[in-house]
Amino acid sequence: MTTELPKTFDPADIEARWYRHWEENGLFRPERPDAEPYTIVNPPPNVTGSLHIGHALDNTLQDVMIRYERLRGKDALWVVGTDHAGIATQMVVERQLEAKQDKRTNYSREDFVDKVWEWKEESGGTITRQLRRLGCSMDWPREQFTMDEHFSSAVLKTFVDLYNDGLIYRDKRLVNWDPKLKTAISDLEVETTDVKGHFWHFKYPLEEGVTLDDGRDHIVVATTRPETMLADMAVAVHPDDERYTSVIGKHVVLPITGRRVPIVADEHADPELGSGAVKITPGHDFNDFDVGKRAGFAPADMLNMLDAEANVCQTADALVPEEFLGLHRFKRDGVDGARELVVQRLKEQGYLIPHIAKTKKGEEQELDAEPRTIATPFGDRGGVVIEPWLTDQWYVDAEKLAVKPIEAVKSGAIEIVPKSWEKTFFNWMENIQPWCVSRQLWWGHRIPAWYGPAIGEGQVVGIDLPHAPKRLNASLEKDECFVALDSADAKQRASAFLEKGGLELEIREFVGRHEVIEAIFRNQLDLTKHYPIWRDEDVLDTWFSSALWPFATLGWPDKTDLVEKHYPNNLLISGFDILFFWDARMMMMGQYNTGQNPWPKLYLHGLVRAADGQKMSKSKGNVVDPLGLIDQYGADALRFFMAAMESQGRDIKMDDKRIEGYRNFATKLWNATRFCQANGIGASTSIAAPKASHAVNRWIIGEVVETKQALDAALADLRFDAAANTIYHFVWDRFCDWYIELVKGNFDAETKAVAGWALDQILVMLHPFMPFITEELWSKQGDRADYPLITAQWPDPQADVDAEAKAEIDWLIALTSATRTAKNELGIAPGAKLQAYCASPSPLAKSVVEANAGAIERLARLTPVTFGEAPSGAAMQIAAGEDEFVIPLEGVIDIEAEKARLEKALAASAKEAKSLEGRLSNANFVERAKPEAVEKARADHAHHVAEVARLEAALARLG
Structure with a gap:
């Protein structure tokens, strides 16, 4: 028995109610012990996090797949959990202490960690609550946390095993050091920003008795970081640079420190850049570190001139003058730092080469340095410039662990979708560097x-x-x-x-x-x-623990039932930006710990960008809050937008109008269901399609069959856009716009049964994308509380496409559509009834017109339809299939006035299209104009080109 729906579709009214019902009744993980497993693990968001638009995309795609496979009867497990987020979480708790005029160092390590756990219990569940609002059907009773006891045991075991196998070790290397947080950070936590800086040129004196071939007694070097010269250990020149061949192996004597350092040959030095000579500070520059190693400097012997807070400290050779000790690397709070003092001393000693610049008046002026815009690394959380710092850290031998993942992708054992990411994957994995896994924090997995x-x-x-x-x-x-x-x-x-x-x-x-x-x-x-x-x-980098996520969340290293059944997982969905930080490392750890790949397929989606295509960032003020969109349009509309716009290999541009359009789509389905209810159409009573004799009913059954097949194919290929558009067009175009219109006034028992069955199939197929409205409509269509939609059966029509019915109804739709389009083009009222003539009708045309005269009159407003020659006079031509129809227009419109109107509009659109084409072909406009201006010009051009085609067709109809 159906339950009458309210007139208005209100997402807020149903979303919380249904989610609570699903979760409280354990419907996200129904008991299916003998079913085929299907497993996805979510990329664990930071426990400190809030739902952002990237999470909304990532989790929508995962939920589409998990709901789809659950409907297909599988034991669908979506593992959910959060990452302990070492740096982020420690910062949150430290800020809370600072607000109370307190600080971390006032506590023992154990007491501080207890405070972090307290914060986690009180405030660490924000993002998991927000995932529920999105409709994510996760296995909440087994929610995981990377600091849970069982997970921590897996982390420690992995570390010890790697160490015993010689795959993890301590080494002295350069790291990204955050002087504010006083810890090493990963490349992912470094943001490069262009800042205004300078390029200084200095003279480095050659040792006594040595000169260049041109007679100079010094080598010129250039740098954007003059303070690091306090720890210079060499000057590098290209081995083929004839200017320096005679001095390779000789030495320079550094100003300020007096250190005697060698001139080394290395291809890192570019003869075409500046003087061709490069100062080498292996303890504070990643490229210099490699040059230093090639020159024979052991990392333990490389000089370090900064402490953990980026203040100058004494180097191992004790040659840094005392006046520099304790200075910060940069000017800070109005006080000159080491950079300013180095430049000052070099200038005083005559070693600074000034930069000659011209004023606006063309006059020459002398500057200490050349102004430059410099790409500068900042810590994304500390917010200060990152310092390459030489320190002892723990490293994983990633090169050895990368071998099996590379083989897996090459052999096809792991498929990366889209395939275009494989090249990037191989390039990184085949040139992989040791993985620094230690962090100087208190919160995290303590290194064992x-x-x-x-x-x-x-x-x-x-x-x-x-x-x-x-x-x-x-x-x-x-x-x-x-x-x-x-x-x-x-x-x-x-x-x-x-x-x-x-x-x-x-x-x-x-x-x-x-x-x-x-x-x-x-x-x-x-x-x-x-x-x-x-x-x-130290503690371990959070990426180390999250690399164990696909199997440690299932109970590994114990041989639990979950591990046995649900590992390897079936699929991983993630953003391409964590391909190396997380995805590749899961491949490494999966093979190392279990001997198996963690999943056979990896899907990488793009970014969600602002409407103008720019990357979203708080500094730009263009960040979109998905919760605000849910409040405004409903979770279903946002989810459908994400799926429909997710095209492999492309980013998504935010478009509120599209989301609003999908809210309208939900309303369309709501109203169609209300119409069905008003005409006695309720829930179906079988999985298989009902028996049908009417062509329109046989046609809609065939449409369900084709839609289901197309949907299955799209989801098998992870073409979320194709899947969403398939169900969208079936619901809106075929069912709502045509089937309901075609069966109006003829609701016999067969039609009611077929219509109810077809609507049920819609609800099931649409459910992975729009779970809330579909569950609500499913429940109101009949008394089936023990058979909720979330655990219903995926369509199995057990029917074939009826070719005869399909041809008949498609011809009828084509005739109606062509007539409506022609009327619109010529300004004829939609309700106007017109006569139509077909001189040489096909057998199909005759049979359709004979069987559907009433529908043709009601939908196409054509009456009568005559098979024979049309009378002479002005007319328009339309086509349906292979059949041509002539529709007289005498007395319907003023032919000449309509021609004049169309010709005037055609000329205007043609002129505007040509003007826009000229502007878009101008490289200066495309390259220099604002992106939004270029985008608007392209959209306007496309509009006018389409108008030209439409108006030409309309004129052609008039003869």
Whole structure:
């Protein structure tokens, strides 16, 4: 029994109600123990996050697939969870402390971590609540968190296993260092911004007795970072640069520090750029680091001139003058920094080469440096310039782990969709660098490594007693490392180490190395009796733990039922921007830990951009809030927009009008259902199509069959746009605009059964895209509370397309459409009844007209339709299939006046189209005009070109 629908479709009224019903009744994961599994894991959003438009796209696409496969009867599992987001979460809690005039360092590490857990329990569920508003049908009872106990165990096991297999190690390398947060950060957390800066030129004196071939006693170098010259270790020139061939292997003596550094040959130096000579600071530049290694400098010997806060510290050779020590790298709060002082001293000593510039009047002026716009890296959270910093960190041997993922993609075992991303994938993976996985934070997975002093000659060595022990780090050259799952395991490994060295010492565990030194100072630790160990204070990069997401969320390393059934997953959907940071690393860790690829297919979607095509950013003020769009148009409309606009390999431009249009689409379906109810059409009683004799009913059954087939094919190929447009056109065009119109006034038992069945198929096929309105309509069409739409059966019409019925109804639609178009072009009232003549009708035309005279009169407003020659006089011509019709216009319109109107409009559109074509073919306009102006010109041109075609067709109809 149907339940009458309200006249107005109100999304807000139904969304919360239905989501609550689905979740409370466990319908997102119905009990299907024997069903074929289908598994997707969501890219875990930061626990600190809020739903943004990218999340809306990503999760809509996943929900479309999970609802589709659930309807197809599979054991559909959508794993949901959040990432602990080390830096972001620690910053949130630290800001809360700052607001209370408090700070992290007032607490022990354990107490601070407790505060983070408190924040997580109170405020960490914002984004999961927002995902519910989008309609995401996730397995909430098994919601995961990357710091959950079982997940943490998987992380520690992976680290220890990698270490034991020689795939994770400590090394001294350059990292992206954030001086504000005082931690290494990943490339993904670095944002490059163009800023106004300068290019300085300096003279570096050659050592005594050495000159260039042209007689000069110095080499000119240029830099955008003059402060780093305090740690220069070489000058590089190209090996084929004849200007410097004679001095390769010789030295320069650096100003300020007096350091004697070699001139090395390296292809990094570009002979065409500047002087062709490059200053090399391997401890503070990524390119220089590589040059330094090629020149023979060991990373441990590379000079570091900055501390963790980017203040100048003494280098290992103690050659930095005291006046520089403690200065910040840049000018700050009006106080000159190391950069300004270096330039000042070089200028005073005559080593600065001024830049000659011209004023607006053409006069020459001398500047200290050439103004330049410089691409500068900033930390996306700290907001300060990133410093390449030489430090000891933990690294994963990504090159070895990348081998199997590369093979998987090449062999087709993993398909990347769209395929165009494969080239990018191979380029990165085949040139992959070691992966830095340590972070200098308190919140996160603590690195499971303990250190102890080295031993030699039966003595404990490696503990120095510096004046400032708190600034001391564990030294790889002196300390032993014990990687273990827990403290007890670490102590066992330390005992074995001591036993091997012939020492019998009591093992004592300390929080950190500085506590060991303090204990020695206070005579609380006797190194002849005690062996101290202390845990690494760093935590793991969050990408390390999230790389385990496809299997650790299912209970790995235990062999749980979920692991056995749902790993490997079936599909991963993610933004292309995390292809390397997350997707590729899941491939690596999946193969390493399980011997299997995490999924056979990876779908990479584009970005959601602002309406003008620009990337969204808070600084531009063009960020779109998806929750605001849901409030305005409903979740179904936003979801349908995302799916319909998701075309493989292309970004999506925001378009509120399109979202509004999909809200109208939902309203159209709502009203069509109300019409069905008003005519006694309710829920169907079978999966199979009802028996039908009327052509129109056989036709709509065939349309369902074809729509279902096209929808299946599109979703199999992950063509979300094609899938959405398939169901959209079936609902709007075929069912609402034609089928309902064709059966009006003829609601016999057969038609009611077929119409109810067809509407049910619509609700099922549309459900993955628009779950809320479809569930509401499904429930109101009949009493089937125990058979909710979310767990209904995907259409199985058990019928074929009836070719005869299809030909008949398609011909009728073509005739009606052509007549309506012609009337519109010629300004004839839609309701005007016209006569039509067909001189040589096809057998199809005769049979359709004979069987559907009433429908033709009602829909096409043609009466009568005569098979024979039309009378002479002005007329318009239309076509239906192979049949040509002539419709007399005498007495219907003023032919000459209509011709004049059409010709005038045609001339105007043709003139405007030509003008716009000229503007768009002008490179200056296309390249220099604002993007929105160019876009409008293109749209206007397309409009007028279409108008020209339409008006020419209209004139042709008039003969």
